[in-house]
Amino acid sequence: MKFLIIKERTMCVLLVGIILISSMIGLCYPVKETSSPKPEYTIVIDAEHGGVDVKLEQ
DSSP states (O other): OOOOOOOHHHHHHHHHHHHHHHHHHHHHSOOOOOOOOOOSOOOOOOOOOOSOOOOOOO
């Protein structure tokens, strides 16, 4: 049975390479903001599973 042996130096080089590649992708393709309007209403769906609703006294 053969085992894959990866040296510490190889792991460091791979890690640095992944960091550099992801940084370059992040710089070349930045996240763009969308200009969609905020919704005027919020829709709330109540499941109506029963039980007593707690009413706070003021």
